Amino acid sequence: MRQLTEEETKVCFQKLAHYTGSSLSQLVAPTEDPNERFVFRIHGSRVYYVSERNMRLATSIPRDNLLSLGTCIGKFTKTGKFRIQLTALDVIAPHARYKVWIKQNGLMPYLYGGNVVKGHVGRWSEDCPEHAGVIVMDMNDIPLGFGVTARSSAESRKLDPTAICVFRQTDLGEYLREEDTLFTT
Amino acid sequence: MAPTKPSVKGKSSSKGDSKGKPLSSGTKVSKKNVKRPPPTEVKSKARTEKSQLRKTKKREYTEEELGLPKLNQITPVGVVKPKGKKKGKTFVDDAEGMRTILAIVNAEKEGQIESKMIKARQLEEIREAKRKEAEARMAEKKSKLEDVKQSIRQKRKHKGDAGESKAAASSSGSSKPKGKKKSVSFA
Numbered sequence: 001m002r003q004l005t006e007e008e009t010k011v012c013f014q015k016l017a018h019y020t021g022s023s024l025s026q027l028v029a030p031t032e033d034p035n036e037r038f039v040f041r042i043h044g045s046r047v048y049y050v051s052e053r054n055m056r057l058a059t060s061i062p063r064d065n066l067l068s069l070g071t072c073i074g075k076f077t078k079t080g081k082f083r084i085q086l087t088a089l090d091v092i093a094p095h096a097r098y099k100v101w102i103k104q105n106g107l108m109p110y111l112y113g114g115n116v117v118k119g120h121v122g123r124w125s126e127d128c129p130e131h132a133g134v135i136v137m138d139m140n141d142i143p144l145g146f147g148v149t150a151r152s153s154a155e156s157r158k159l160d161p162t163a164i165c166v167f168r169q170t171d172l173g174e175y176l177r178e179e180d181t182l183f184t185t
Numbered sequence: 186m187a188p189t190k191p192s193v194k195g196k197s198s199s200k201g202d203s204k205g206k207p208l209s210s211g212t213k214v215s216k217k218n219v220k221r222p223p224p225t226e227v228k229s230k231a232r233t234e235k236s237q238l239r240k241t242k243k244r245e246y247t248e249e250e251l252g253l254p255k256l257n258q259i260t261p262v263g264v265v266k267p268k269g270k271k272k273g274k275t276f277v278d279d280a281e282g283m284r285t286i287l288a289i290v291n292a293e294k295e296g297q298i299e300s301k302m303i304k305a306r307q308l309e310e311i312r313e314a315k316r317k318e319a320e321a322r323m324a325e326k327k328s329k330l331e332d333v334k335q336s337i338r339q340k341r342k343h344k345g346d347a348g349e350s351k352a353a354a355s356s357s358g359s360s361k362p363k364g365k366k367k368s369v370s371f372a
Contacts, residue, residue, distance in 0.1 A: 003276040009283065013290040022291050028283040039278065129301040152305050 001043040001058065001066065008076065012040065012047055015074070015082045019133035019146055020095040027091065040073070047073045047082070049091055068183060086145065086170040086182070089135075093143035096135035098125040100149075100166055107138055111173040116147065119161030128153040134166055145171035 004012065017024055027049070030037060037052040043066060050058075050070025058069045071091055074084040084092075102110060106120020122139050130152045136144045147166040150156075156165050174182065248258065277283055 003278045005274045006277050006282075006286065009277045009286050010290060013287055014294070017287075017290050017294040022295070024291065025284060025287050028280055028287060030280065037280070040283075127302065129298060129305055132298065132301075154305070154309060 001041050001055075001063065001069075004040050004042055004047065007080075008042065008047075008082075009040070011076075011080065011082045012073065015084050016088075016092060019084075019092050019097065019135060021097040023095040024092075026095060041070070042076070043069070044075075045077075046075045049073050049088075072183070084169075086172070086174045086178075089143050089146065089170070089172075092146070093135050093137075096143075098128045098132055098134040098149070099137055100124055100134050100147075101137050101139055101141075102144070103139060107144075110136065110144060110168065111171050113168065113171060113173060113177070115150075115164045115168050116166035117161065118156060118159045118163050118165050121156075121165055124153050124156070124165075126153060130155070136166060136168075136171070145169070145174075 013024070016027075027038065035053070038049060039052050039055055041048050041050055041055055043063075046068075048068070048070040054070060058066060071087055072085055073088045073091065074082055076082055100116060100121060101123035102116055102120045103122040106116060106122075109120065110116055116136060125134070128134065128149055130149060132149050133146060134149055135146050138144055145168065147169045149166055150164045151159065156163075159165070277286065
């Protein structure tokens with residue numbers, strides 16, 4: 001477990017900023033309690049968002065025995081790119097830049113790994129460009145996953161109900177489908 | 186120290202004057218005594234002189250100066266590491282550093298999104314303009330068609346009136362329209 005280098009931090013934040021607005025700075029901002037600060041740590045190839053207190057406690061565990069700590073944000077590939085993971089959803093959802101709310105009838109198709117079609121969209125953030133990162137939510141504002149818009153919000157109004165609006169990247173169903181590989185190092 | 190220097194100077198001056206003399210003189214002792222001081226003086230002068238420094242400079246060639254082809258060097262082009270840079274990773278842990286990186290990343294992202302939106306708007310405008318143009322063309326075509334239809338209808342009406350009058354007036358007038366029809370069909 002170690003701190004991120006400058007380059008790694010930049011790559012990681014670039015990916016997070018794809019889905020979030022300027023409020024992302026809240027992640028590294030000091031909290032109300034001055035002792036409770038959150039930090040990013042890399043362990044193996046995985047990046048964790050963890051409270052400083054927990055991080056200090058984790059230093060007492062041998063590196064080989066430490067499986068996970070805090071919230072896993074994603075992992076670095078061998079080529080130096082950053083893959084964001086479903087577990088980061090809770091971290092980025094409150095700071096989302098664009099959101100798509102899906103109706104009850106689109107819930108199951110999405111959670112089973114399908115893309116979001118126009119007919120299932122209940123609401124949509126205005127002025128959303130093409131290929132922008134969006135957080136997918138149900139009508140009760142519960143985050144279900146995230147994806148990338150297929151069309152801009154202006155264009156998608158003209159689409160027919162079966163046309164794809166959002167390409168799925170992750171959904172909550174992955175907790176079951178990817179159970180074996182989600183937390184392996 | 187002060188008294189010794191003038192003596193040396195005096196000697197050197199005497200030698201300078203009598204440079205040819207030591208060569209001619211045969212005594213060894215006198216030669217040694219005379220020769221020793223001047224080389225020291227010359228050396229001290231030479232070290233401080235620019236000519237010495239120039240020599241050392243000339244010996245040091247940078248790779249660029251040598252003008253070797255880049256692919257012919259020991260270290261490949263991409264592998265050359267910058268000199269004087271700290272080895273290893275530079276970690277970012279302080280909140281200030283993180284915030285600056287975040288600010289840079291955010292600004293980049295904002296710029297990208299802004300440019301995307303501008304592009305999308307421009308494209309939308311172009312599409313709208315094209316659509317309007319196409320609609321205008323269609324409307325024009327339709328109006329033309331309507332005009333033609335109208336004119337044909339009017340002609341028919343006129344012809345109908347004329348035919349009736351002609352039929353009533355003369356029976357030979359029926360041969361002329363047939364001829365006209367033939368010419369149209371062949372053309």
